[in-house]
Amino acid sequence: MRADSANPFISISRYRPRLPMTLPSHLDWRMTMTDLADRRANPTVDRYVTTDLPLQTILRRATSLKSPLASSLLALLDGLAGRAPSTEVLKAARATSFQGSDPELMVLFLSSWAELSCRTGNTPEAEQLLRRARLLFSATTHPEIRATCMAAEGILADTTGNKVKREQILRETLNVVPSHSPRRKYHVWEFALCLAQQGRATECRSDLREISWQCTENFPDTRIHIVYLVDAVETGRLKEASELMPQIAKDLHQVKDIARVPWRYEALLRLMQSCTDPSWSPESLLSSPPGVPNWLKVLHSLLLKSPGDALKLARLEAGRLMGSIFGSGFDSFNLIRAELSAGRWEAARHLLKMRHSRGNLHYIDDFFLARVELLGRKKKTAAACFAALLNSVERYQAGGRLDFEVRLSCDLSTNEIVGLSRSAEKLAKTRASSPPSPISEETESENEILKPDAIVGRSTAILEIRDTIIRFADLDAPILVTGETGTGKELVARTIHAASRRRTRSFVAVNCGSITDTLLESELFGHERGAFTGADRLNRGLFEEAGTGTIFLDEIGDISPHLQTALLRVLETGEIRSVGSTKTRQSRCRILAATNSPLRQLAEQGRFRMDLLYRLERLCIHIPPLRERPDDSIMLARHFLDAGRPVGTHATMSSTLREAMRSYSWPGNVRELKNVIERMRLLHSDKLSYEADDLDIATHSVHIPAAPQPFIPSSDEPAMRTAASRKRAEPTGVNEDRLLKHGRSPMRRLQRLRKLFEKHHELTRNEIISILDVSPNTATKDLRSLCDEGYIERIEPSASSRSFYFSLKKRDSGQ
Numbered sequence: 001m002r003a004d005s006a007n008p009f010i011s012i013s014r015y016r017p018r019l020p021m022t023l024p025s026h027l028d029w030r031m032t033m034t035d036l037a038d039r040r041a042n043p044t045v046d047r048y049v050t051t052d053l054p055l056q057t058i059l060r061r062a063t064s065l066k067s068p069l070a071s072s073l074l075a076l077l078d079g080l081a082g083r084a085p086s087t088e089v090l091k092a093a094r095a096t097s098f099q100g101s102d103p104e105l106m107v108l109f110l111s112s113w114a115e116l117s118c119r120t121g122n123t124p125e126a127e128q129l130l131r132r133a134r135l136l137f138s139a140t141t142h143p144e145i146r147a148t149c150m151a152a153e154g155i156l157a158d159t160t161g162n163k164v165k166r167e168q169i170l171r172e173t174l175n176v177v178p179s180h181s182p183r184r185k186y187h188v189w190e191f192a193l194c195l196a197q198q199g200r201a202t203e204c205r206s207d208l209r210e211i212s213w214q215c216t217e218n219f220p221d222t223r224i225h226i227v228y229l230v231d232a233v234e235t236g237r238l239k240e241a242s243e244l245m246p247q248i249a250k251d252l253h254q255v256k257d258i259a260r261v262p263w264r265y266e267a268l269l270r271l272m273q274s275c276t277d278p279s280w281s282p283e284s285l286l287s288s289p290p291g292v293p294n295w296l297k298v299l300h301s302l303l304l305k306s307p308g309d310a311l312k313l314a315r316l317e318a319g320r321l322m323g324s325i326f327g328s329g330f331d332s333f334n335l336i337r338a339e340l341s342a343g344r345w346e347a348a349r350h351l352l353k354m355r356h357s358r359g360n361l362h363y364i365d366d367f368f369l370a371r372v373e374l375l376g377r378k379k380k381t382a383a384a385c386f387a388a389l390l391n392s393v394e395r396y397q398a399g400g401r402l403d404f405e406v407r408l409s410c411d412l413s414t415n416e417i418v419g420l421s422r423s424a425e426k427l428a429k430t431r432a433s434s435p436p437s438p439i440s441e442e443t444e445s446e447n448e449i450l451k452p453d454a455i456v457g458r459s460t461a462i463l464e465i466r467d468t469i470i471r472f473a474d475l476d477a478p479i480l481v482t483g484e485t486g487t488g489k490e491l492v493a494r495t496i497h498a499a500s501r502r503r504t505r506s507f508v509a510v511n512c513g514s515i516t517d518t519l520l521e522s523e524l525f526g527h528e529r530g531a532f533t534g535a536d537r538l539n540r541g542l543f544e545e546a547g548t549g550t551i552f553l554d555e556i557g558d559i560s561p562h563l564q565t566a567l568l569r570v571l572e573t574g575e576i577r578s579v580g581s582t583k584t585r586q587s588r589c590r591i592l593a594a595t596n597s598p599l600r601q602l603a604e605q606g607r608f609r610m611d612l613l614y615r616l617e618r619l620c621i622h623i624p625p626l627r628e629r630p631d632d633s634i635m636l637a638r639h640f641l642d643a644g645r646p647v648g649t650h651a652t653m654s655s656t657l658r659e660a661m662r663s664y665s666w667p668g669n670v671r672e673l674k675n676v677i678e679r680m681r682l683l684h685s686d687k688l689s690y691e692a693d694d695l696d697i698a699t700h701s702v703h704i705p706a707a708p709q710p711f712i713p714s715s716d717e718p719a720m721r722t723a724a725s726r727k728r729a730e731p732t733g734v735n736e737d738r739l740l741k742h743g744r745s746p747m748r749r750l751q752r753l754r755k756l757f758e759k760h761h762e763l764t765r766n767e768i769i770s771i772l773d774v775s776p777n778t779a780t781k782d783l784r785s786l787c788d789e790g791y792i793e794r795i796e797p798s799a800s801s802r803s804f805y806f807s808l809k810k811r812d813s814g815q
């Protein structure tokens with residue numbers, strides 16, 4: 001199934017990280033004009049764009065050109081190759097100084113850093129790094145450097161499950177790199193491998209032939225053979241794959257960076273070959289050797305017509321590697337295969353829908369959709385899906401893949417296969433082979449989230465929030481939405497916009513905590529051409545992009561004093577001014593803001609403008625954390641359990657499960673609850689009644705897709721209680737001593753930190769992290785606060801940051 005299909009079942013959504021993040025101040029991307037004037041051509045960059053040498057080789061040979069940036073870049077490449085621990089490499093990258101560095105070398109550094117962040121699951125960090133890398137582009141940036149950054153953007157899209165976006169980026173990369181560039185063949189190969197993993201390498205055969213004569217010692221033809229092998233196995237062309245395997249095995253030492261790819265496909269090839277042997281019987285799988293991976297055991301169980309065993313193994317694998325079900329390779333469909341073979345067609349449809357919503361499309365989806373509709377007793381729809389599949393099978397020469405998929409299908413009888421084929425042939429003759437949406441009209445709509453009553457809950461606070469949204473919707477004044485991380489602040493903001501007169505106009509959301517201060521000003525207000533390094537074109541800015549619609553400023557508490565002043569001017573006069581311009585323009589958009597920081601406390605400390613707070617607080621909506629409204633967790637769980645099911649089909653929860661959910665504190669609030677319930681549905685898809693044992697809170701951090709806390713401190717939990725929550729009584733039975741001793745608010749953390757300095761006088765950051773059990777980012781933020789108020793000072797015995805420590809400042813006796 002192609003990305004431009006008219007199938008309305010497909011709804012590709014762009015992943016939007018919600019975690020707040022800012023970069024350390026010493027990683028400022030700006031360069032002065034003096035830096036540019038003194039800049040000479042960087043030898044590392046020159047060799048990179050004029051040769052096909054691996055970047056690691058170039059850096060290792062440039063022994064006389066070592067710099068902190070080059071050394072860190074080499075360490076990042078070693079981390080990507082598995083030769084160095086990722087944690088240590090990333091830590092060193094964050095401490096690297098960019099001062100005076102070549103912009104193109106910085107792009108290579110940021111791109112490699114972003115790729116390693118993707119590898120470790122830290123997509124918010126990767127997204128920000130790539131945004132910064134793009135700002136370094138100029139009219140003189142080499143296309144090879146641009147393409148390297150774009151390739152990293154493709155990896156980011158792939159990490160979040162958006163295969164369509166990755167393919168689009170790789171196609172754009174080929175348009176950027178000129179045909180004569182020695183680097184182009186690497187990008188062609190990356191694009192071809194992406195298609196081969198989906199069984200679509202026939203689309204780029206001409207490109208592969210073009211680069212086959214460009215093979216060198218640094219780019220051996222084994223790479224191209226691996227692409228052909230992957231495509232042959234994915235499509236079931238077993239003879240072609242069998243001929244390629246011996247040659248690849250002989251030369252595998254030439255491509256150590258991708259050596260594991262052919263071995264994985266060799267195991268699948270052997271299984272597919274054995275099934276075509278006339279003397280083969282499924283019983284031979286019963287004596288499989290030890291060490292067989294779980295994904296292969298799933299296929300064994302399906303061939304043995306043991307769908308129950310297959311489903312157990314597939315769920316076990318999905319629970320261990322939840323992201324694997326959103327891949328594009330053959331084994332990424334194992335859970336769908338097992339669910340269908342066990343007759344769980346609704347669960348299979350839900351999985352397909354999740355894949356499509358992330359931008360993960362494959363023509364073999366039509367085979368699974370045909371089975372879904374057949375089990376759902378919709379034979380005409382099933383035949384339409386099967387007809388579309390046959391068209392794709394013919395186009396990609398994937399008849400062998402279809403034969404093997406049929407063997408793995410425990411739910412399909414011979415008569416059903418014959419019936420589907422005949423019906424598909426009839427549809428093909430009438431040119432009606434495009435499959436309709438597998439989602440029937442009975443399925444509940446997902447567009448309800450933009451109505452106030454779709455904010456799920458029946459607590460007093462939620463009911464008041466719904467009423468407040470209706471009252472505030474058509475007012476033009478700014479609205480401040482407060483609440484802890486994961487409570488649904490952006491959902492409230494979008495609902496306000498959807499309920500207002502501006503609903504048909506733009507809604508622009510920006511996370512102020514995920515963009516550096518220097519970049520955020522340009523993002524919000526725009527910049528003039530030449531305003532700074534890399535500003536080779538005019539940028540309108542998000543305020544202008546919003547037009548007469550709504551702009552949503554998330555994590556407003558993280559912006560700098562300079563931007564607070566600029567935002568105050570917008571709120572008071574409606575005027576904005578681009579970076580590098582002396583002229584002001586009028587902004588007519590409505591401003592909504594959100595924060596999980598205690599703004600009033602920050603204002604009292606002088607870290608947030610009090611006059612800006614007054615402007616924002618005129619209209620305020622506070623969303624209480626889930627632990628303060630435990631009954632809402634049950635309603636939300638029911639909502640997530642029933643999402644996507646046909647009308648009239650509802651899941652139930654036992655009393656012990658409901659009690660377990662009420663008693664859990666849900667530190668990640670609604671976002672955490674949704675991920676836990678989604679996991680429970682996936683791993684227990686055969687159920688409509690759930691027990692407490694099904695709730696895997698111990699592993700709730702395995703999200704779909706996962707996104708760990710970025711390395712920069714997130715905003716602290718709010719101390720301010722406004723709007724509806726002010727009317728609620730405080731909970732009773734709180735252990736005051738424990739709350740004060742272990743409180744995680746900024747005030748309590750700083751109190752404990754001051755006591756530590758009074759006792760020990762001198763401390764390193766690592767010591768503080770260990771003693772207070774806080775993240776490195778939180779420690780950095782708290783130390784900066786104490787330095788700003790003059791309580792402590794940073795001591796730098798040498799140029800190495802590892803020697804830095806903090807010392808209690810001497811105070812006058814009168815103090």
